Amino acid sequence: MSGEMMPNWLYKRAFLSPERTALEFETEKISFFELHERALSLARKLASFPIKEGDYVSFLLKNCPHTVELIHALEYIGAVTVPLNNRLAPAELRFQLEDSNTALLIYDESFSSQAIEAAEPLKSVKAMAIHELGQLAESDFQPKTEINLDSNHTIMYTSGTTGSPKGVILTYGNHWWSAIGSALNLGLQESDKWLCTVPMFHMSGLSILMRSVIYGIPVVIHDAFDPDKANQAIHSNGVTIVSVVSAMLARMVHALENKYPESFRCMLLGGGPAPKPLLEACTEKNIPVFQTYGMTETASQIVTLSSEYMLKKIGSAGKPLFHAQLKIEKDGAIAEPHEVGEIVVKGANVTKGYLRRKQATEQAIKNGWLYTGDLGYLDEDGFLYVVDRRSDLIISGGENVYPAEIEATLLSHPSIVEAGVTGREDERWGQVPIAFVVKNDKSVTEEQLKTFCREQLAGYKVPKNIYFVHELPRNGANKLMRRELIQFLKEDKRC
Amino acid sequence: MSGEMMPNWLYKRAFLSPERTALEFETEKISFFELHERALSLARKLASFPIKEGDYVSFLLKNCPHTVELIHALEYIGAVTVPLNNRLAPAELRFQLEDSNTALLIYDESFSSQAIEAAEPLKSVKAMAIHELGQLAESDFQPKTEINLDSNHTIMYTSGTTGSPKGVILTYGNHWWSAIGSALNLGLQESDKWLCTVPMFHMSGLSILMRSVIYGIPVVIHDAFDPDKANQAIHSNGVTIVSVVSAMLARMVHALENKYPESFRCMLLGGGPAPKPLLEACTEKNIPVFQTYGMTETASQIVTLSSEYMLKKIGSAGKPLFHAQLKIEKDGAIAEPHEVGEIVVKGANVTKGYLRRKQATEQAIKNGWLYTGDLGYLDEDGFLYVVDRRSDLIISGGENVYPAEIEATLLSHPSIVEAGVTGREDERWGQVPIAFVVKNDKSVTEEQLKTFCREQLAGYKVPKNIYFVHELPRNGANKLMRRELIQFLKEDKRC
Numbered sequence: 001m002s003g004e005m006m007p008n009w010l011y012k013r014a015f016l017s018p019e020r021t022a023l024e025f026e027t028e029k030i031s032f033f034e035l036h037e038r039a040l041s042l043a044r045k046l047a048s049f050p051i052k053e054g055d056y057v058s059f060l061l062k063n064c065p066h067t068v069e070l071i072h073a074l075e076y077i078g079a080v081t082v083p084l085n086n087r088l089a090p091a092e093l094r095f096q097l098e099d100s101n102t103a104l105l106i107y108d109e110s111f112s113s114q115a116i117e118a119a120e121p122l123k124s125v126k127a128m129a130i131h132e133l134g135q136l137a138e139s140d141f142q143p144k145t146e147i148n149l150d151s152n153h154t155i156m157y158t159s160g161t162t163g164s165p166k167g168v169i170l171t172y173g174n175h176w177w178s179a180i181g182s183a184l185n186l187g188l189q190e191s192d193k194w195l196c197t198v199p200m201f202h203m204s205g206l207s208i209l210m211r212s213v214i215y216g217i218p219v220v221i222h223d224a225f226d227p228d229k230a231n232q233a234i235h236s237n238g239v240t241i242v243s244v245v246s247a248m249l250a251r252m253v254h255a256l257e258n259k260y261p262e263s264f265r266c267m268l269l270g271g272g273p274a275p276k277p278l279l280e281a282c283t284e285k286n287i288p289v290f291q292t293y294g295m296t297e298t299a300s301q302i303v304t305l306s307s308e309y310m311l312k313k314i315g316s317a318g319k320p321l322f323h324a325q326l327k328i329e330k331d332g333a334i335a336e337p338h339e340v341g342e343i344v345v346k347g348a349n350v351t352k353g354y355l356r357r358k359q360a361t362e363q364a365i366k367n368g369w370l371y372t373g374d375l376g377y378l379d380e381d382g383f384l385y386v387v388d389r390r391s392d393l394i395i396s397g398g399e400n401v402y403p404a405e406i407e408a409t410l411l412s413h414p415s416i417v418e419a420g421v422t423g424r425e426d427e428r429w430g431q432v433p434i435a436f437v438v439k440n441d442k443s444v445t446e447e448q449l450k451t452f453c454r455e456q457l458a459g460y461k462v463p464k465n466i467y468f469v470h471e472l473p474r475n476g477a478n479k480l481m482r483r484e485l486i487q488f489l490k491e492d493k494r495c
Numbered sequence: 496m497s498g499e500m501m502p503n504w505l506y507k508r509a510f511l512s513p514e515r516t517a518l519e520f521e522t523e524k525i526s527f528f529e530l531h532e533r534a535l536s537l538a539r540k541l542a543s544f545p546i547k548e549g550d551y552v553s554f555l556l557k558n559c560p561h562t563v564e565l566i567h568a569l570e571y572i573g574a575v576t577v578p579l580n581n582r583l584a585p586a587e588l589r590f591q592l593e594d595s596n597t598a599l600l601i602y603d604e605s606f607s608s609q610a611i612e613a614a615e616p617l618k619s620v621k622a623m624a625i626h627e628l629g630q631l632a633e634s635d636f637q638p639k640t641e642i643n644l645d646s647n648h649t650i651m652y653t654s655g656t657t658g659s660p661k662g663v664i665l666t667y668g669n670h671w672w673s674a675i676g677s678a679l680n681l682g683l684q685e686s687d688k689w690l691c692t693v694p695m696f697h698m699s700g701l702s703i704l705m706r707s708v709i710y711g712i713p714v715v716i717h718d719a720f721d722p723d724k725a726n727q728a729i730h731s732n733g734v735t736i737v738s739v740v741s742a743m744l745a746r747m748v749h750a751l752e753n754k755y756p757e758s759f760r761c762m763l764l765g766g767g768p769a770p771k772p773l774l775e776a777c778t779e780k781n782i783p784v785f786q787t788y789g790m791t792e793t794a795s796q797i798v799t800l801s802s803e804y805m806l807k808k809i810g811s812a813g814k815p816l817f818h819a820q821l822k823i824e825k826d827g828a829i830a831e832p833h834e835v836g837e838i839v840v841k842g843a844n845v846t847k848g849y850l851r852r853k854q855a856t857e858q859a860i861k862n863g864w865l866y867t868g869d870l871g872y873l874d875e876d877g878f879l880y881v882v883d884r885r886s887d888l889i890i891s892g893g894e895n896v897y898p899a900e901i902e903a904t905l906l907s908h909p910s911i912v913e914a915g916v917t918g919r920e921d922e923r924w925g926q927v928p929i930a931f932v933v934k935n936d937k938s939v940t941e942e943q944l945k946t947f948c949r950e951q952l953a954g955y956k957v958p959k960n961i962y963f964v965h966e967l968p969r970n971g972a973n974k975l976m977r978r979e980l981i982q983f984l985k986e987d988k989r990c
Contacts, residue, residue: 004672004818004843005863006817006842006843007817007818007819007820012817013817015814015877016817146820177499180675183679183683184678184683184709184710187682187683187684188682188683189682190682214679214817215679319511322501322502322508322511322709323499323501323502324501324502325501325502325641347501348499348501368500382510
């Protein structure tokens, strides 16, 4: 490994600004020095297990200080963290435990049945509740106070287009450059305070924890997303930056009574294009929205639209972060402006590949460029528009149909609060789009919605059926999972 | 080379924020897009010369937009910049031109006699006035829009203890990490504006130019330091950060009538420990002073004391920047707190060595640690106190003056057989060099010796006084003990 060496981040942060607040959770405030002490104590307990450098340790935890302490404890050991999505079924968890060669699974008591069911058949994995770990004796060990940016920090699973999850390898360097790229874009103020209500087992949440120690700013932790509580954190607790996806932002805006204070400076919006009416509502309420594009493979955002362009470049995800590069490829050549092609990105925040998946890695990364599988185009000024995640593409009668576009249309109807579109097999057209919508208290019929769509979309884009449902399938990051929509039909989840 | 790849900084900056101001000089304002266009045009002219990737190009210029354009033009070509101190004598310049294997020397008209005198005897060097370069035809070439952080960016000469100057190799990565380390320490605000009144041929000035393109903030350029003009830039032109050395700061404080506005957030103070009364005056006037320690070899600051500790830790240079590390070594072991030893530093901003000086490089850098030759200690909280620069370094008005270099010059005079140089306290410059010499039977006066020095040395290196003595203080090994020279004055050992 030839990567740059630097001090362990928490270690250095506790040395530089020991008294600054690192975490706020409920009524508790934890300084960087305390966090360092707690992580070190936990590391000594893990060392007694023994967990050693290079081991893989999974966790099935909630958003809480314990999770942060564990992540840093593993850094002090030099072990690799495998964050598990706590909404997965035991079989799905088991796959990831086995695939990552996990030695130890740390779980929260409330997930004990899933954890035990997942780990039990695997001889190589020991499962332990976090409170049990706390009771272990401390073992003497030499904490790693220096890190190599090329060392592995995290393995995070993502399904991608193939269906079978792959472990994305994220090095310290990937996290570092992601944090630096974000700071060069958003700036860095002494008064910054980041709200983490997105899961720490996803990049969106984990990246906030990394930024916190690198920047020396506090994270306010919410164990679950609640729009009122999130708004209150901005209004009364000095939060200056919040990471959200569209569905969360919509609920926050809906629940918002008074404008946010001036000190609130960034609503970092990821997880797919935002509907125009939502952005307009944000402008009206002076909410500084920064739209972003990123994925697990890029250790969070890699493209960001600053708020000054929020409406001028509506629908755009912005430009690549300072250190990053982007191109649109079509049939192996660079696409013209406005020509849709595959989004290809490069930068030190980009993963070096998938754990033990040589072929998938070679397919995805060529000459340092990551082929995202997502479709998009650049406008004449170089702003990126993500047309769709490739896997969701519907091809109907030879025409490309992009679900996001139809969803945006449905969402612009006053009676609709959520919308998901997918393709259904069709004898004549190959595929046709169908939609699932959640309506508000205003009455509307399927026919009225189709008429509404027909007014704004080409005929082939109008959903053949529009089903009313109580909720849409979303993952832990609250991102719409379009591929599961078709299950709704089979299970008759319509209301 | 295995370094990280990233977009050329100016190229990327002009893409991300084309309309933002990059430079302010007198009444002129230049945007990042304009700066990019000008640098590109200059690069095309240099290419026609031809200057190509890997060539060394020196400049003998003032602080002005041309200098910034040239530095970025050389980046677009991939040539290495050799900034020359415009106060050096022709013989000193010639040494650096030859040692760096410079292909082209670009000079300002006002320095034409020095430039021509320096370059003329060297067949390999072509000298050209900057306005002549501007008149060349543009040649087609492919600008380097992507850089490797391991590539060489600058060669900057520093004398060190040996007398003969060495070219410090500074890579893109050294400059990058220096800028990032500074941002993580000082924060980064959209309203930031940095005043550059320190020379661009020094690290202090050059580092401001690098930060400007990386952060996307304007630099206000002053061609010379004037305390009233500097104060005015803070009061009326929105400058938020200024880089100074003690002597400059003292004059600014002396000239200051009204307190600086709240928006002024950082007086970055380098170039040696500051006198306590000056710091107290700053506190009284609410001036946020950030004391730093750094050198050419660390691409500007590597240790910084934030203003909250300005008086609490008076005399301290602070703690190493986030990515950097520091230790004090005494007799090959880590020193205890408060024990004086050699300051040893490590970090990605540290040079990889001296140009074509394998032995000097191996002596200075061991296992990635740079042995600075400076003496200091850490207190119990880990704050650095620099006790003495490189045993005998004289810092005069922010310029490093190396006794060995002046002694070598004096010794080259036919009447001088021994020479010793040391620093004397000086109200205006902090220190000035004075010399003690032993002459042979040939007659020579102090004035003749000064004239002799003036022909070969920069003005600030010419000893303010030259005293004739019978002998110099030497230890048992016959080594000159420079620190005892000052006793000579008090004891009147002059002959």
